[in-house]
Amino acid sequence: MTRTDNPIARILIYIALALFTVYNVLPFAWTIMNSVKLPKDANARIPRFVFTPTGDNYSELWLNMTPEAFAPYGLALILIFFVLVVIALSANRIPAPNSVVYIGCIFAGVIVAVALPDIVNTAEFYDYLINSVIVTVGTLCVSLSIGALAGYGLARFRHVVSVYILVIALAFRSLPSLALVLPFYYLGQLSGLYDTHILLIFCLVAVNQPFTIWMLRSFFMEIPREIEEAAMIDGAGRLKSFVSVIVPIMWPGIITTGLFTLLLAYNDFLLARILTQINWTLPVGIAQFTGGEDPGHVTLAAAGSVSVTLPILVVIIFFQKYLIRGLASGAVKG
Amino acid sequence: MDRQTFSFFVGPSVFIMLALMTLPLLASIVLGMHFITFRNLDAPQWIGFQNYTDVLGDPEFWDSLEFTLIFIAIAVPARIVLGLLFALLLDQITRYRGVFIAAALVPFVMTPVVGTLIFRDMFDRGGPYWYWMQQLFEYRLFMNSTTVPLLIIFHSIWTATPFAMIVLFAGLQTLPQESLEAARVDGATWLQQLWHVAIPHLRSLFIFIGLISIMDSYRVFDSVFVLTQQNPIYDAETIMYYNFQVALSFGRLGKANAMSVLTVLGIFVVLIPFLVLTYREQTEED
Numbered sequence: 001m002t003r004t005d006n007p008i009a010r011i012l013i014y015i016a017l018a019l020f021t022v023y024n025v026l027p028f029a030w031t032i033m034n035s036v037k038l039p040k041d042a043n044a045r046i047p048r049f050v051f052t053p054t055g056d057n058y059s060e061l062w063l064n065m066t067p068e069a070f071a072p073y074g075l076a077l078i079l080i081f082f083v084l085v086v087i088a089l090s091a092n093r094i095p096a097p098n099s100v101v102y103i104g105c106i107f108a109g110v111i112v113a114v115a116l117p118d119i120v121n122t123a124e125f126y127d128y129l130i131n132s133v134i135v136t137v138g139t140l141c142v143s144l145s146i147g148a149l150a151g152y153g154l155a156r157f158r159h160v161v162s163v164y165i166l167v168i169a170l171a172f173r174s175l176p177s178l179a180l181v182l183p184f185y186y187l188g189q190l191s192g193l194y195d196t197h198i199l200l201i202f203c204l205v206a207v208n209q210p211f212t213i214w215m216l217r218s219f220f221m222e223i224p225r226e227i228e229e230a231a232m233i234d235g236a237g238r239l240k241s242f243v244s245v246i247v248p249i250m251w252p253g254i255i256t257t258g259l260f261t262l263l264l265a266y267n268d269f270l271l272a273r274i275l276t277q278i279n280w281t282l283p284v285g286i287a288q289f290t291g292g293e294d295p296g297h298v299t300l301a302a303a304g305s306v307s308v309t310l311p312i313l314v315v316i317i318f319f320q321k322y323l324i325r326g327l328a329s330g331a332v333k334g
Numbered sequence: 335m336d337r338q339t340f341s342f343f344v345g346p347s348v349f350i351m352l353a354l355m356t357l358p359l360l361a362s363i364v365l366g367m368h369f370i371t372f373r374n375l376d377a378p379q380w381i382g383f384q385n386y387t388d389v390l391g392d393p394e395f396w397d398s399l400e401f402t403l404i405f406i407a408i409a410v411p412a413r414i415v416l417g418l419l420f421a422l423l424l425d426q427i428t429r430y431r432g433v434f435i436a437a438a439l440v441p442f443v444m445t446p447v448v449g450t451l452i453f454r455d456m457f458d459r460g461g462p463y464w465y466w467m468q469q470l471f472e473y474r475l476f477m478n479s480t481t482v483p484l485l486i487i488f489h490s491i492w493t494a495t496p497f498a499m500i501v502l503f504a505g506l507q508t509l510p511q512e513s514l515e516a517a518r519v520d521g522a523t524w525l526q527q528l529w530h531v532a533i534p535h536l537r538s539l540f541i542f543i544g545l546i547s548i549m550d551s552y553r554v555f556d557s558v559f560v561l562t563q564q565n566p567i568y569d570a571e572t573i574m575y576y577n578f579q580v581a582l583s584f585g586r587l588g589k590a591n592a593m594s595v596l597t598v599l600g601i602f603v604v605l606i607p608f609l610v611l612t613y614r615e616q617t618e619e620d
Contacts, residue, residue, distance in 0.1 A: 001422075001425060001506070001509065001514060001524060001527050001528065001531075001532060002514075002518065002524050002527060003426055004426060004524070010426070010427075013423050013426050013427060014427065014430075016420075016423055017420070017423055017424070017427070017430075017434050020420055020423075020434070020438070021433070021434055021437040021438070023492075024437045024438050024440055024441055024492075024496065025437050025440050026456075026462070027441075027449075027452045027453055027455070027456050028440055028441075028444070028452060030452070030455070030456060030461070030462055031452045031455065034455070042460075043460060044460060045459070045460055046460075046465060047460060047461065047462045047465050146346040146347045146350060147347060149343045149344070149346060149347065150343060150344045150346070150347030150348070152343055153335070153339075153340050153342075153343030153344040154344060156335040156340075157335045157337075157340040157343075157344075159340075160617065161340075162340075162616075163613060163616045163617055165344065165348060166612070166616060167609055167612055167613050167616070168351075169351065170608075170609060170612055171602070171605060171609055172351065172355050173549070174549040174601055174605050175355070175359075175598055175601070176552065176553040176573075176574055176577075176594060176597050176598065176601065177553065178553075178555075178574055178577050178578060178581075178590075178594045178597075179358075179359060179362055179594035179595065179597065179598050180354070180355055180358045180359065180362075181358075182358075182362060182365070182581055182587065182590055182591050182594055183357075183358035183359075183361035183362050183365060183591070184358060185581075185587075186361075186365060186370070186375070186587060187361070189375050190375065190376060202350075202354060203354065205350060205354070206350055206351065206353075206354030206355050207355075209347055209350055209351050209355075210351070213347055238335070238339050238342075238343075239342075242343075263443055266445065267444075267445040267446060267447075269445075269446065269447045269555075269556045269559070270555050270556065270574075270578070274578075274581075274582065282445070283445050283446075283447045283448070283556075286445075286447055286448055286451065287447050287559065287560065289451065298455070301451060301455075302455070304448075305448045305451055305452055308445055308448050309444055309445065309448055312443055312444070312445065313440070313443065313444075316439060316443045317436065320436060320439070323439070323443075324435065324500060324504075327497065327500045327501055327504070328500065328501065328503075328504030
């Protein structure tokens with residue numbers, strides 16, 4: 001649409017957008033400040049933007065011991081973990097097959113994650129993090145693999161059955177998840193699967209599946225049929241041509257869908273709250289900070305909030321363009 | 335692709351949806367016909383439709399439905415209008431667009447429980463919004479049965495406006511250039527372009543955002559859980575939250591199942607036209 005040339009109008013537009021940005025990020029910025037405040041600063045009647053920062057809240061949240069007892073080994077392990085992430089992100093530049101690099105990094109990362117609690121005496125919050133990682137990664141793997149197969153099948157099989165499946169999936173997408181989770185709760189209690197990762201993962205996969213197949217299908221529809229037909233003429237079967245030809249060019253679509261799945265699994269509160277008792281995930285762990293009169297409570301809750309949010313923000317900022325493309329794809333088609 | 339390969343590809347996903355969505359849903363209907371508490375989990379007692387009539391005669395159920403509908407009536411239009419406003423502003427500029435969009439993603443991707451906790455802190459005593467309201471308007475905000483429901487609605491607008499903004503902004507980039515050019519040649523003002531070209535073009539997106547928003551608002555739970563601190567005095571229960579309470583706080587599992595079946599029926603009333611529309615669209619493509 002026509003852009004205004006009026007300089008005053010342009011300035012006003014920038015001011016409005018700047019205010020909108022402040023409105024979007026100020027609460028989180030305020031929480032970051034609270035997370036490094038002493039309780040007396042955080043509980044002041046007049047909001048304090050200037051104060052002496054402290055790391056106490058984070059060590060109280062993550063560790064059972066005082067910071068002095070924080071063994072150098074622990075720091076070393078955390079450092080190793082960051083190095084692993086950096087290696088994994090620059091896998092393309094390392095003269096070894098990517099898969100070897102990834103598997104090595106994941107393997108080493110798991111060892112570090114398992115060894116850490118023994119060395120630095122981590123608090124419960126660390127267990128919530130591990131639970132969250134297990135549930136999120138499990139949901140991602142199961143959901144994307146079966147979702148990609150189904151999305152591909154639905155994109156290629158032009159038959160009324162495909163439409164039925166898609167429409168029913170859409171109806172499922174709108175269901176209040178409580179309608180599904182209460183029977184799960186009941187059956188979980190009876191079968192002994194209550195409070196296990198596996199039950200939560202499968203529940204999240206199910207809730208997420210309708211969205212996954214719709215989104216992946218729309219990405220597969222954009223890939224011309226000729227590509228896999230060429231591979232099939234060369235003698236590859238459907239599955240082989242899918243894995244070796246289609247999936248490699250579909251990475252952007254899979255990453256986009258994966259991001260939405262990741263947000264759903266990592267951010268989920270209701271399902272985890274109902275299906276777990278002690279194996280809490282991070283959102284359930286943080287929700288315990290919703291009450292209480294203890295003055296240290298605000299700062300601890302803030303440290304917890306920042307700890308829960310930072311990983312997801314880092315991932316989102318890193319893959320921002322995929323997320324925005326995913327949101328916009330609804331737009332382009334509409 | 336033949337039928338056999340199709341079943342091979344789609345089978346696992348359909349199986350998961352059948353086993354983990356259809357069956358629980360049917361189980362919900364049946365469990366709703368039993369009297370179940372934590373004490374008789376393994377020996378539910380058949381009571382027919384009593385739970386269903388119980389729910390329909392429960393004034394708290396209707397209260398929570400009423401609040402949910404008020405929530406939808408305010409939050410959904412507000413998200414679309416604000417989203418359109420900021421999408422139009424973004425459309426006017428080119429510099430720093432990425433920064434504005436990235437910042438807007440923060441409330442959108444943040445874990446809802448955490449987002450609500452943070453949001454509440456801003457309005458709680460000693461929080462910046464609380465302080466500025468007091469300084470500028472001499473208004474002292476207390477958490478009570480008027481403000482907490484409003485904060486719940488405001489919070490949902492805060493988190494969902496960026497979604498509407500990004501979708502509508504992407505839609506604005508696909509406006510038909512010929513129509514815009516024709517409108518310009520005819521001397522149409524910006525407002526006339528908006529009204530006659532942009533809004534009709536974005537119509538299907540408004541429906542898309544509206545439906546997603548209605549579905550998500552209908553099942554809002556996390557923000558109620560955090561903002562009310564599970565305290566009934568704020569009188570801000572949504573239907574999902576009340577359902578959760580009946581299940582876990584009151585331990586009436588049978589009644590809770592009956593209630594969730596009824597809420598599913600409720601959302602289907604809204605949804606059926608949309609499903610029919612989708613069915614037509616998809617069969618026409620072929």
